[in-house]
Amino acid sequence: MAKKSKKQNRQTEQDDGQIFMQRLQKNLEYFQKRRPAIYQMLANMELQRVELVVTPGRDDVDMVANGKSCYRGVAREYSMDEADKVLDENPESKRIRTFSPPWENSYVRENFADRILQNIIKSSPVTPSTFKGYIRGNIFPSMVFLGCGLGYHIDALTKKAPIVNGIIIEREPEKFAVSLYTVDWEEICSRFSRKGFSLTFAIGRAEQPEEIRRLVSRYMTKDVPFYPFFSTYYNHLADVELAKAVLENANDLAVISTNWSNYDNELMRLSNTAYNMRHGGRYLPKTEMLPQSKPLVVVGSGPSLDKRVESLKKVRDKVVVVSAGTALRPLLAHGVTPDFHAELDPSYLIYQLLSDIGQDKIRDIPLLAVNEVNPFVPTLFDNVYYYFKSDNMQPALLGLSAESFANCNPTVTNAALSIGHSLGFRQIYLFGTDYGFEDKERDHSSKSVYGDDTDSSIAKDFRERAHESAKKRRVFKTPSVDGGTVYTRNDFYSAKRSVEELIYRLRSSGIPPEIRNCSDGAVIDGAPWISEEEFAEQCEGVEEWGVFESLAVFDGLSGNVSSEAFGDALMGVHKELERVCSEHSRTVRSSRLKGRRDLCTLVNSMREELHRIPTLPGKTGPTGPQLMVSQLLRGTLQHFLYVGICHGMASEDDSLESFLRDWGQGFMSFLETAPKHFATVMLSNRSLEQDAWARRSIGDRDPEFVADVGAILEG
Numbered sequence: 001m002a003k004k005s006k007k008q009n010r011q012t013e014q015d016d017g018q019i020f021m022q023r024l025q026k027n028l029e030y031f032q033k034r035r036p037a038i039y040q041m042l043a044n045m046e047l048q049r050v051e052l053v054v055t056p057g058r059d060d061v062d063m064v065a066n067g068k069s070c071y072r073g074v075a076r077e078y079s080m081d082e083a084d085k086v087l088d089e090n091p092e093s094k095r096i097r098t099f100s101p102p103w104e105n106s107y108v109r110e111n112f113a114d115r116i117l118q119n120i121i122k123s124s125p126v127t128p129s130t131f132k133g134y135i136r137g138n139i140f141p142s143m144v145f146l147g148c149g150l151g152y153h154i155d156a157l158t159k160k161a162p163i164v165n166g167i168i169i170e171r172e173p174e175k176f177a178v179s180l181y182t183v184d185w186e187e188i189c190s191r192f193s194r195k196g197f198s199l200t201f202a203i204g205r206a207e208q209p210e211e212i213r214r215l216v217s218r219y220m221t222k223d224v225p226f227y228p229f230f231s232t233y234y235n236h237l238a239d240v241e242l243a244k245a246v247l248e249n250a251n252d253l254a255v256i257s258t259n260w261s262n263y264d265n266e267l268m269r270l271s272n273t274a275y276n277m278r279h280g281g282r283y284l285p286k287t288e289m290l291p292q293s294k295p296l297v298v299v300g301s302g303p304s305l306d307k308r309v310e311s312l313k314k315v316r317d318k319v320v321v322v323s324a325g326t327a328l329r330p331l332l333a334h335g336v337t338p339d340f341h342a343e344l345d346p347s348y349l350i351y352q353l354l355s356d357i358g359q360d361k362i363r364d365i366p367l368l369a370v371n372e373v374n375p376f377v378p379t380l381f382d383n384v385y386y387y388f389k390s391d392n393m394q395p396a397l398l399g400l401s402a403e404s405f406a407n408c409n410p411t412v413t414n415a416a417l418s419i420g421h422s423l424g425f426r427q428i429y430l431f432g433t434d435y436g437f438e439d440k441e442r443d444h445s446s447k448s449v450y451g452d453d454t455d456s457s458i459a460k461d462f463r464e465r466a467h468e469s470a471k472k473r474r475v476f477k478t479p480s481v482d483g484g485t486v487y488t489r490n491d492f493y494s495a496k497r498s499v500e501e502l503i504y505r506l507r508s509s510g511i512p513p514e515i516r517n518c519s520d521g522a523v524i525d526g527a528p529w530i531s532e533e534e535f536a537e538q539c540e541g542v543e544e545w546g547v548f549e550s551l552a553v554f555d556g557l558s559g560n561v562s563s564e565a566f567g568d569a570l571m572g573v574h575k576e577l578e579r580v581c582s583e584h585s586r587t588v589r590s591s592r593l594k595g596r597r598d599l600c601t602l603v604n605s606m607r608e609e610l611h612r613i614p615t616l617p618g619k620t621g622p623t624g625p626q627l628m629v630s631q632l633l634r635g636t637l638q639h640f641l642y643v644g645i646c647h648g649m650a651s652e653d654d655s656l657e658s659f660l661r662d663w664g665q666g667f668m669s670f671l672e673t674a675p676k677h678f679a680t681v682m683l684s685n686r687s688l689e690q691d692a693w694a695r696r697s698i699g700d701r702d703p704e705f706v707a708d709v710g711a712i713l714e715g
Contacts, residue, residue: 020054020181030186038201042177050174052150052181063150063178070149070237075182079152079236086234087161095133096141098229099254101646103128106257111264111702112673113636116666117643123662124647125655134230134649137596139164141230141649142223146246147239148176148203151183157234158191164600165226166192166199171206171215171242196601198608210525212245217252222611224253225642226604230649255490257642259410261635263674264702267681269346270570270632271693273394274682275375276386277566282558283386284368285403289424291511294548295539296320296425297518298416299338301327302434304520309334311518311532312431318542319429320550322420325350325412327432328365329357340366340550341381342419343373344412347697351376366550370408370415371395375694385554387419393627397569398561407502411495414502417515421506423553426513429535434521435496436478436486478522481529486522493522500525570682572625573632578675580629584637585671593660596649603645610634633674640667680704 031039053062053073060077063070071078104121107114134141140163145154148170158166170176179185192199202219206212220227228250235243297312297319299305305327312321313336323331323338325345331338341362343350351374354362359380367381371388378384388395388404395404405422408415413433420428477485478493488496503515503526517527518535530538584606591602613622613630644663651659681693681704688694692703 017054020052023182023184024180027180027185030189034186034189035201038203041173041203042180045173045177047174047177050172050178052178061150061182063175065172065175075150076152079149080156082236083153083156083160086157086232090140090232092136092138094136096136096230096232096649097133098231098250100128100131101126101650102257102643107639109264109699109701110705111262112677112705113263113639113670115705116670117639120643120663120666121647124659125652126647126650131650134646135596135652136230136232136649138162139597139600140232141165141596141600142167142226142232144227144231144233144246145169145236146233146242147236148179149236150175151179151185151188153234153236155183155188158188162597163192164197164597164604165223165230166197167202167220167223167227167231168200169202169216169219169242169246171204171212171239173203173205176203194601196605198604209241209245212242213249216245216249220249221253221256222607224256224638225645226600226607228253229646230600257639258490259494260638261631262639263632263636265698266632266635267678268693268696268698269372269392270394270573270628271681271691272346272372272375274566274570275688275691275694276371276373276378277398277561278563279375279378280563281371281378281384281386281561283371283388283400283403283561284419284554284558285400286405286422287557288422291426292320292424292548294318294320294425294542295427295429296322296420296423297429297431298413298420298433299323299327299331300411300413300430300432300434300519301325301330302432302519302521303437303439304434305330305432306334307520308431308518308532309336311535312336315536315539315542318539320425320548322368322416324416326353328354328362330432332357332361338365339548340368340554342412342416343367343369343377344408344415345698346370346372346374348374348376348695348700349697350374351380354380366554368419368554375688383551383554385558387415389415393624393631396627397573397624398566399624400561407498407505410498413495414498417499417502417506421509421513426511427538428513428515429518430515430524430527431518433499433517433524434486434519435492435499435524436480436488436522438486481517481520481523488522496522496524499527503527569624569628572623573628574675574678574683576623576625576629577632577678580633581671581674585668588664588667588671591664593664594657596656599645599648599660603641606637606641610637632678636670640670677704 028039028042031042050063050065053064055061055073058073060074062073062075102121104118107117107121140161142165143157143163144167146169148154148168154168157163189199191197200219200223202215204215206215231250233243233246299321309331312319313334316336321331321336321338323341325343328338328341354377362380363382365381366383366385367378368385368387369377371386371394372392373386388400389408390401390404390406391409392404395401405415405418407418413430417428475487475489478488480486503524506513507526515527516535516538517524517529523529587606588602592598593602610630613626615621616623616626644660644667648656648660648663696703
């Protein structure tokens, strides 16, 4: 071959450069049109750490990241070989061994959804003793690409193998930005454009382990159960820290189904709200008040409260105290009356526990309760104000979404922190929020309903039930504030992580609060621990004349809810529920369901639909009834998808079709039953005293429960 002249080399370099620039422009236009969130991230990005290296006359390229070559000049060749290796290492015969399917004991509550799910699992050919992993067949149910690089490996693998649920994680956004020069992302995404296929981009800067965990969790929670149950992991360029975070997150998400809500739980909350609003409930809107002069002390009922409450009593006049949930009893027992009391739990049990304290001791304390609190609870207090949660769709029914509070779940401590910040408190102290315990037999204050110092009959009964429940939960260790470790449980640990997430978000707000941990339990990231002496010193400078009158503040801010408007909204919810259930039922009934690909694409399609609410004709966005129906159904529908795909993918070929038939029939039974059940509970105008739903706690028997599902349908 004749040697090229300098002019020819320059022409080749210009042609190559033009090709790369044209590809960049095409990719940007695609993302701007189809994935605007990614486009916004890329549009103004300046490459500082990563660059594409193009050598004139060579057919391959390189990427330099943080001063180091990633591919040694052969990015395309390296990526093609790597993709082939991944396929060789994951033949069709290789089973996916991640987490086991849900078994019968996961669905034991007496409600018709659990009974159907339990019957489906009973019909499954897969049992704990026969489960050998998931059979993927001729598809990859879920492929997790750990690292984007220049994208060649993703392009190659998605050409050669059908992937139902693809996930691309890149913790260095500049690398993804460089890939816009090298691969056609529109073409790659088009391979996931068929119904039932999906591609998730989890892209964001994350360097520290906690940042990586947040990145993975933020984007991939909606991909459950595909991730992590059916995931094959492709670790490009061997990113050890990313792989570690993804696998750790997988362990968390493998049990996320225990946190999914369910239809009867959501219905109980809606029923409670209906009673509270009909009785003229006033609500506290989210606002941004000027900074308060006094600190706020949020009190939980952890075991360290008994030891540290004396330091709180010494500065009582210099702080505002809010008791959170079960902390009210021990606070009063220690001689501290809170400025107001907060409740989050919707269970009737809360009414029983508060009644056990004695109405004469609590009636004068202002109550700040979530709108879905049990309707008997407000009867115990003279001054009641409700608040709405932004992660709940009930405010949307009333046009109050903008006035609801964020990050109130899963514990009332979260709610007290969120509301306290809104009320202007910038110095916040946490007492009794231990989230851990040194003694496995003592995980709460001795004077709480969980403690031995409380000897009423209801407290004893409550402790026995709580003790039995606690025995079933795994106990493990977590770092403690003294540098050692304390014991914790999944529920405590989840609450701790949720509070840490709230603190993280508040710190990024316009006026971040200073939050200090005065509890001698688990470390709370973002809330440094301080001793009793340090707490006393920090309170010394607070002027006692500073005033926060709870009643005056709440009265001045609160508004009324129209009970008539709420009644009309419930009618709209019922109509929308009928429409949505009918639509889902048609989808299941019309599905082919002959094999694994059919199952995966159906479940993945429905999974995506659960997180996407369409705009109805003539509307500018989702309506309140649409949002409420989504909340009512989503958790239970997720359970049906979870049970169906886990047992289906674990079934052998000769029993798969029979199981899928049973699953489809059970799924449609729920969808056909739910609207009539809703009307019975919500539209029958029962009185509070006569309604068994008003005396339910979470997990209790559904008052409308009929063991024979067939009888429900016939009725």
